[in-house]
Amino acid sequence: MKKRGEFIHFNEEGYDILKNYLLYKIDSIKNIFILVDDVTYTHCLPILFKKIDFLKKSNIIKIKSGEKEKNIYTCIQICKNLEKFKATRKSLILNLGGGVITDIGGFVASIFKRGIRFINIPTTLLGMVDAAIGYKTGVNLDSIKNEIGSFYIPEFLIIDTHFLKTLPNKEILSGMAEMLKHGLIADSNFWKKMNQIQTDTIFKNENECRNLIHQSILIKQKIVNQDPKEKGLRKILNFGHTIGHALESYFMDVNKILHGIAVTMGMIYESWISCKINDLSIYDYKEIKSTLSTLCPNPIQDKISDLEINKLLLIMEHDKKNEKNKIQFSLLKKIGKCSYNCQVPSSLIKESFLN
Numbered sequence: 001m002k003k004r005g006e007f008i009h010f011n012e013e014g015y016d017i018l019k020n021y022l023l024y025k026i027d028s029i030k031n032i033f034i035l036v037d038d039v040t041y042t043h044c045l046p047i048l049f050k051k052i053d054f055l056k057k058s059n060i061i062k063i064k065s066g067e068k069e070k071n072i073y074t075c076i077q078i079c080k081n082l083e084k085f086k087a088t089r090k091s092l093i094l095n096l097g098g099g100v101i102t103d104i105g106g107f108v109a110s111i112f113k114r115g116i117r118f119i120n121i122p123t124t125l126l127g128m129v130d131a132a133i134g135y136k137t138g139v140n141l142d143s144i145k146n147e148i149g150s151f152y153i154p155e156f157l158i159i160d161t162h163f164l165k166t167l168p169n170k171e172i173l174s175g176m177a178e179m180l181k182h183g184l185i186a187d188s189n190f191w192k193k194m195n196q197i198q199t200d201t202i203f204k205n206e207n208e209c210r211n212l213i214h215q216s217i218l219i220k221q222k223i224v225n226q227d228p229k230e231k232g233l234r235k236i237l238n239f240g241h242t243i244g245h246a247l248e249s250y251f252m253d254v255n256k257i258l259h260g261i262a263v264t265m266g267m268i269y270e271s272w273i274s275c276k277i278n279d280l281s282i283y284d285y286k287e288i289k290s291t292l293s294t295l296c297p298n299p300i301q302d303k304i305s306d307l308e309i310n311k312l313l314l315i316m317e318h319d320k321k322n323e324k325n326k327i328q329f330s331l332l333k334k335i336g337k338c339s340y341n342c343q344v345p346s347s348l349i350k351e352s353f354l355n
């Protein structure tokens with residue numbers, strides 16, 4: 001797999017590179033399509049226009065915001081719009097938005113006329129450190145997350161930390177959960193650094209913010225580049241997500257919880273399991289639990305009954321990442337080191353919810 005997607009450019013330098021690319025690599029402004037949702041249309045598109053004035057003449061494709069829109073029907077609508085505005089194989093999609101936009105836009109780019117170019121400009125913290133990195137694109141099939149998708153490489157990425165200024169705090173927390181995860185699975189120094197930050201001010205300090213985002217991206221890229229198609233090592237990025245996804249799916253109907261919150265809780269439970277069967281020390285477990293619980297005071301713990309725990313297990317048993325009918329976990333060995341393909345007895349999964 002080519003490694004073009006790894007080029008990431010920040011802030012002002014990023015806009016210069018983008019501007020030059022658009023001027024010299026795209027033959028007509030009519031060939032540029034900007035994909036936004038209704039929120040990034042309001043908050044982010046004006047910023048992009050301010051930086052690159054001529055983009056005002058490009059084609060804008062706007063969809064509704066939210067995970068519900070991440071489906072194949074939205075892709076068809078986008079393809080119809082591309083067709084209507086006479087997109088060609090030389091066209092380019094600029095994805096300006098969070099993970100939903102970069103996932104959908106990347107997927108459409110990979111299938112429209114058998115593949116056109118795209119550039120990601122993530123506007124959420126989660127998009128910057130996670131969703132827009134690592135070549136995965138895709139949409140949900142009913143309630144099955146990311147069931148339809150492709151691996152597809154963007155031309156490059158632009159990260160503008162100014163977009164974070166309008167991002168609601170809960171979305172910042174969601175991104176931070178993935179950043180903390182990167183520290184836990186692969187870099188104990190980064191975990192320590194993330195431990196010390198003040199959530200309410202850090203993302204307002206441009207330099208620090210940029211450095212943390214950059215380091216987090218490098219951790220993910222290093223893992224992805226060793227195993228782009230998730231045959232082995234890349235699975236460590238799923239730490240916290242086996243239980244996290246089950247919580248997210250289960251509570252989707254009852255009482256919607258954010259991905260980042262679900263993953264934070266998942267990381268606490270899976271750290272406890274790591275402590276029981278994967279050598280994680282009790283000292284590390286306590287540190288993880290204390291940091292993550294401060295970040296995200298558990299909103300649903302009191303409500304998890306025995307009945308719910310059984311339902312969560314059922315969801316985990318149907319996880320598409322399972323192999324040979326066994327629920328697969330990625331578990332910590334210590335802070336900064338993670339194993340994958342770990343099988344965990346159901347009794348221990350159940351017990352983890354009670355700790």
Ligand SMILES: NC(=O)c1ccc[n+]([C@@H]2O[C@H](COP(=O)([O-])OP(=O)(O)OC[C@H]3O[C@@H](n4cnc5c(N)ncnc54)[C@H](O)[C@@H]3O)[C@@H](O)[C@H]2O)c1
Pocket residue numbers: 037038039040043044065066067070097098099100101103123124125126127130131132133134135136137138145146163164165166167168171174259
């Ligand atoms: N491809 C991957 O490898 C990968 C990895 C992780 C997550 N994802 C996917 O990413 C998605 C979640 O991403 P997300 O959390 O960015 O969700 P999102 O795109 O829905 O964005 C969250 C909310 O923030 C709004 N928003 C975006 N930018 C904003 C800004 N600058 N200011 C104010 N509001 C803004 C959006 O309109 C939306 O309402 C999920 O679909 C998940 O499956 C993909």
Ligand SMILES: [Zn+2]
Pocket residue numbers: 178241259263
């Ligand atoms: Zn995640």
